[in-house]
């Protein structure tokens with residue numbers, strides 16, 4: 303580690319992992335409630351658990367992105383972070399806001415939470431992923447502005463690299479599109495439309511820039527391939543992401559009351575959205591094939607390669623599966639959507655954050671380049687446990703989704719009611735829960751990897 | 766690593782791209798072009814060219830057959846009107862097809878770095894001189 307201020311990344315990474323554990327615990331609770339309806343009722347109702355699960359996911363990914371930026375930006379800019387103190391203060395504010403929000407969800411009925419946080423002054427609550435009380439949303443904006451200021455000043459005073467600039471554009475975009483969370487029109491068509499400006503334009507727009515930049519950084523560091531080569535790939539990838547992803551938003555405008563031409567625009571442009579993800583796969587493997595040196599941190603390379611493949615499968619393949627309007631007509635809001643949401647979020651954003659943590663954490667813990675071989679082996683076990691169980695979660699949900707669509711929506715007059723179908727596909731929800739528990743075990747193994755082999759020497763640079 | 770020049774690398778890339786096109790955009794047509802290349806270049810002097818040609822051609826053939834045959838069998842024995850058959854068919858097709866596509870991406874990445882590559886599981890063994 304070249305700059306001491308990079309150390310501020312460490313608490314961000316630790317918080318990210320801790321909240322990740324919370325997210326998965328609530329996932330497993332909900333998975334149980336799917337098959338045993340009154341499990342933990344009335345203490346933890348399903349709708350509350352769902353909110354906690356998805357909000358924790360977003361918050362810990364944001365912690366991960368911020369930690370990644372605090373680690374990478376000084377290194378790329380070749381200068382100390384503008385203000386480590388500001389980064390530390392913002393860490394505690396963001397963590398406190400996150401914890402208070404989750405406790406609010408769990409301890410107070412949502413309507414009461416809206417009341418005591420004075421939601422009616424500026425109503426923004428009640429929409430999926432954006433359930434946070436308005437005051438918390440304002441807090442998020444403050445933290446984001448301070449963060450962008452800190453990172454931006456560092457980039458301004460230091461070396462300007464393409465990787466840093468792409469990250470910066472992605473992060474600014476993340477903050478800008480979040481502002482649509484404050485716009486909550488009464489017209490429900492517009493409401494839904496602008497909701498997607500946050501959700502879709504995040505994961506299929508600006509977050510892809512963050513993903514591309516972090517992936518490029520880990521690849522430069524672990525392969526030693528020329529910066530120019532990596533930058534060229536990055537340019538093309540982010541151009542494709544924006545060209546396809548912006549208008550691709552239309553794949554959410556099929557059935558919400560927006561004009562009919564979105565059937566075409568949405569279908570065509572979103573059908574091209576897999577391209578940047580596909581290019582990331584080729585990019586990552588090509589760079590590793592062309593590497594100039596072997597890096598002792600094998601686990602980080604594994605996460606980076608795995609991320610590129612799983613993001614393509616989850617976002618590219620499982621996204622394409624239901625993105626054409628005549629398919630989406632049948633699959634909209636079914637378990638197919640959930641299958642895709644899980645694999646895409648895991649493959650793209652969970653795995654890139656874990657890749658950068660894997661790369662940076664050894665140095666943050668005082669190592670030169672990598673953990674001991676023992677720790678890496680445990681970490682690679684956790685990679686396979688989590689990744690394979692996520693593949694199975696996706697497959698079980700896809701199977702459930704196909705049956706759901708068929709029995710409930712495609713059977714003409716013989717179509718069955720929602721709950722009757724849910725009963726018929728219960729077996730898949732049991733299997734999803736099984737895979738979820740293995741995922742949780744994988745996560746425990748992952749955390750264990752930080753504690754094993756600490757007294758052993760660093761892994762050697764392979765010949 | 767086999768010795769290679771730019772021309773061989775370009776050819777190897779072309780074969781991998783055709784393999785991918787056959788799966789993604791022009792099923793059949795891209796394969797016919799690949800087959801034509803196979804006849805033309807199968808005795809090419811560069812082992813890089815030969816390996817990518819042989820791998821893409823035969824993997825397209827075997828992979829395509831595996832997709833078509835298994836789905837045909839599922840329909841023959843299950844009919845068209847059972848929800849479970851559709852579940853198996855869609856799952857099988859998605860898995861088999863996307864696995865072939867990911868392998869193609871890895872093959873293309875190998876070709877771009879002038880390295881030989883054997884498709885996992887269904888790729889034929891590489892000839893000895895690689």
Ligand code: HEM
Nearest residue numbers: 326329330332333639640643644647648652734735738741
């Ligand atoms: C890193 C891993 C995970 C990620 C990224 C993730 C992500 C998500 C997302 C994005 C949603 C919202 C889906 C939508 O709106 O369609 C969701 C819902 C859900 N997740 Fe997860 N999840 C993960 C792990 C798990 C695990 C291990 C389980 C447990 C078996 C689980 C169970 C659920 C359930 C039951 C829902 C609610 C689905 C519904 O409303 O019908 N998740 N998750």
Ligand code: HEM
Nearest residue numbers: 505553572575617621622624625634635639643646647650
């Ligand atoms: C990493 C990138 C991606 C992530 C994290 C992601 C995540 C999600 C999530 C969580 C949902 C459910 C939203 C909700 O209703 O609550 C969703 C919906 C959807 N996604 Fe993605 N997605 C990604 C990329 C893609 C791509 C590339 C495509 C198309 C090729 C796509 C197509 C769709 C479609 C069509 C829906 C709507 C499903 C419905 O009608 O119910 N997604 N996505």
Ligand SMILES: [Fe+2]
Nearest residue numbers: 502506551553
């Ligand atoms: Fe989308």
